[in-house]
Amino acid sequence: MATLEIKDLHAQVEGREILKGVNLAIKQGEVHALMGPNGSGKSTLAYTLLGHPKYKVTSGDILIDGQSIVAFPPDKRAKSGLFLAFQYPVTVPGVTMFSFLRAAYNSVHTDEKNQPPTLFEFRDAMNEKMKLLGVDESFMNRYLNEGFSGGEKKRAEILQLALLKPKFAVLDETDSGLDIDALKTVAEGVSKIAGADLGVLIITHYQRILKYIKPTYVHVLYDGKITASGGEDLSLKLEKEGYGWLKEQTGVVT
Amino acid sequence: MALQPVGAFTEEKVHALSSAFREPDWLTSFRLQSLKDFRSLPLEISPLYTKYTGISNFDPTRFSVDAPTEKVDLRSHYEGYLTGKETNVILQGNSTTIHVDLDETLSKSGLEVLNIHEAIAKEEDLLRSLFQDKLVKSSGEKYAAFNNAFFNAGTFIHVPRGVELKKHPLRKLLLIKNPGTSVVEQTIIYVEESSSLNFLEELYTSASDAPYLVSSVVEVRAHASSHVDASSLQLMDDRATYLVNKEVAAANDSHVNITSILLGSQITRSRLNFDLNGRGANTEGFEVFFCDGSQRFDLESNLLHNSPDTTAALHARGVLKQESQSIFKGMIKIAHNAKNSSSYLAHHAMLLDKGARSDGIPGLDIETNEVKATHSASVAQVDEEQVFYLMARGLSPDEAKKMIVIGFFEPVLSRIPVEMAREGAKFIIEGKWYGERRRLIDRESLMAITGEAPVEVKHGSDVFERHYKYRA
Numbered sequence: 001m002a003t004l005e006i007k008d009l010h011a012q013v014e015g016r017e018i019l020k021g022v023n024l025a026i027k028q029g030e031v032h033a034l035m036g037p038n039g040s041g042k043s044t045l046a047y048t049l050l051g052h053p054k055y056k057v058t059s060g061d062i063l064i065d066g067q068s069i070v071a072f073p074p075d076k077r078a079k080s081g082l083f084l085a086f087q088y089p090v091t092v093p094g095v096t097m098f099s100f101l102r103a104a105y106n107s108v109h110t111d112e113k114n115q116p117p118t119l120f121e122f123r124d125a126m127n128e129k130m131k132l133l134g135v136d137e138s139f140m141n142r143y144l145n146e147g148f149s150g151g152e153k154k155r156a157e158i159l160q161l162a163l164l165k166p167k168f169a170v171l172d173e174t175d176s177g178l179d180i181d182a183l184k185t186v187a188e189g190v191s192k193i194a195g196a197d198l199g200v201l202i203i204t205h206y207q208r209i210l211k212y213i214k215p216t217y218v219h220v221l222y223d224g225k226i227t228a229s230g231g232e233d234l235s236l237k238l239e240k241e242g243y244g245w246l247k248e249q250t251g252v253v254t
Numbered sequence: 255m256a257l258q259p260v261g262a263f264t265e266e267k268v269h270a271l272s273s274a275f276r277e278p279d280w281l282t283s284f285r286l287q288s289l290k291d292f293r294s295l296p297l298e299i300s301p302l303y304t305k306y307t308g309i310s311n312f313d314p315t316r317f318s319v320d321a322p323t324e325k326v327d328l329r330s331h332y333e334g335y336l337t338g339k340e341t342n343v344i345l346q347g348n349s350t351t352i353h354v355d356l357d358e359t360l361s362k363s364g365l366e367v368l369n370i371h372e373a374i375a376k377e378e379d380l381l382r383s384l385f386q387d388k389l390v391k392s393s394g395e396k397y398a399a400f401n402n403a404f405f406n407a408g409t410f411i412h413v414p415r416g417v418e419l420k421k422h423p424l425r426k427l428l429l430i431k432n433p434g435t436s437v438v439e440q441t442i443i444y445v446e447e448s449s450s451l452n453f454l455e456e457l458y459t460s461a462s463d464a465p466y467l468v469s470s471v472v473e474v475r476a477h478a479s480s481h482v483d484a485s486s487l488q489l490m491d492d493r494a495t496y497l498v499n500k501e502v503a504a505a506n507d508s509h510v511n512i513t514s515i516l517l518g519s520q521i522t523r524s525r526l527n528f529d530l531n532g533r534g535a536n537t538e539g540f541e542v543f544f545c546d547g548s549q550r551f552d553l554e555s556n557l558l559h560n561s562p563d564t565t566a567a568l569h570a571r572g573v574l575k576q577e578s579q580s581i582f583k584g585m586i587k588i589a590h591n592a593k594n595s596s597s598y599l600a601h602h603a604m605l606l607d608k609g610a611r612s613d614g615i616p617g618l619d620i621e622t623n624e625v626k627a628t629h630s631a632s633v634a635q636v637d638e639e640q641v642f643y644l645m646a647r648g649l650s651p652d653e654a655k656k657m658i659v660i661g662f663f664e665p666v667l668s669r670i671p672v673e674m675a676r677e678g679a680k681f682i683i684e685g686k687w688y689g690e691r692r693r694l695i696d697r698e699s700l701m702a703i704t705g706e707a708p709v710e711v712k713h714g715s716d717v718f719e720r721h722y723k724y725r726a
Binding site for chain 1: 637645654665
């Protein structure tokens, strides 16, 4: 059972320190929810975990199964079993979902002998996951995220998650910009994929997605630090009372 | 040590060429007049472009031009380059010999494919009239004049009235193998009323010990209600200097597609003009270039509307790596009588490295009302957010950029109406990305390699749905 460990992580964006010592450990099979007000560093944490070049780690460490990945480029982190479902998936015009998914699948599932999966293996896996998530076949001929509705973009992210089978998935506000029906579809998709082999970090503003995906733990990120951790009741308290009480508790001036 | 000038572009040289080919006097005079133009013309005629001449400037005296003296044995020349399954191919080895191999359908259709000097001997009146009213005019461009003065190879393709060959691509292969002389060639395509032709030209190098010059003139005369596709794929090695002048004369209700896929050569200087001469003429151009190293690409493409109800579109897209440079110049000209015409001209370039450089200078010259005309141009760096997104899915930085580049070409590649060019272009561009020089291959072999279904053509009607810079 692998663990994703975030140890005293400090990170900067354009010279400004955003993460100020984040500590978190996620085991495969667990679902952690990360909540927090705007500007607390939630998305920064997501990008920093995947190694976005704009986000610089100044101290601390990120480990998967005890191995530090903090010096790895994003592709090597993906191959180490880390996945990020983007809040704003990037459009790549002219690249079909099919060719993109095949390239991603081949990169991540290339075996020790450097042998990528065959086209048939890929097609089988793709058909299975599309069926599981109720994704229409016509999706495959469309350009990556181009002209996708908010719901389609998020479903495409979940399809990638299903196909790439990471050990750990960070869902960065996957619920944002979705109406209730779309949210339900996406959340059900995640539930289908989640299991003993997947550790999930759900970053969200709202409690509503947690109705569909039950978190094992809930954490609050506040001014670049995790200031409270608890069970599902913590998310309910936040929903009811907001983040004001945390401010008093931590004495942080924002 | 200074290079010894080997090319002497003199009257004597013209006479020597002309007599080696036993040409009639009118052609010798035509060559001599062209030589005068070549000597007197500047690199750029338009004052708009004079400051950009550096990019494709070279010393022509480094190259010689002679009548072909070597007898190329095409079988050994092309060894390893043909599968043996090819039909309807014209084979040219350096500047010599055209071997034509037509299948039964084409040979019985009335299609005529001749070496240009055979054509002059056989149909002198027709050829003389074509030279008197030359589409690629010596007075129009310095290296057009050069070609007209010194051409030492050529092909004449004649599709008689009412002969439809759209579904039977005619390929012309030029394979360069240590040419002893510059290859200066003309392809004259003459498609009569209500006929059609699908012509695909490929330029390759198998060996080169020294720098060499290839100059091509391609003329397309599309008569009323005809349909012509003329595509070329230039994949020569980096010792090549490639000059190409293409001119299309589109008559009433004719439809002409020109595709240029430019990947090879050290210097490419391309001039492409669409003359929409007849009412209702419709043309579309696709220019794709991908350069790396210290390659230089100099492209000028013009849409010239000379009649009412004409429609033209030109899509140019390029990607530049390393220290390569490109310039694209393009003008939409709508004459005062060309009412109700539409024109679209676009140049988009992507730079992958800091040392790469690209300029685009589109222009409009419109003398009438009731037209639609738009141009767009952009030069952008590769988008780092796209690279990150793809890398976050496990793609290496190189794979990620390759995917973005192929995607960038896609809107143009997917519109290329010629199946083999459309399907093969992506394969060949990917090859260049990996440093391989690939060749066009048939659909079956291609699918066996890529595992992907071939791309169906996307029809380009939506280009006019965008906003217009100029509408009157």
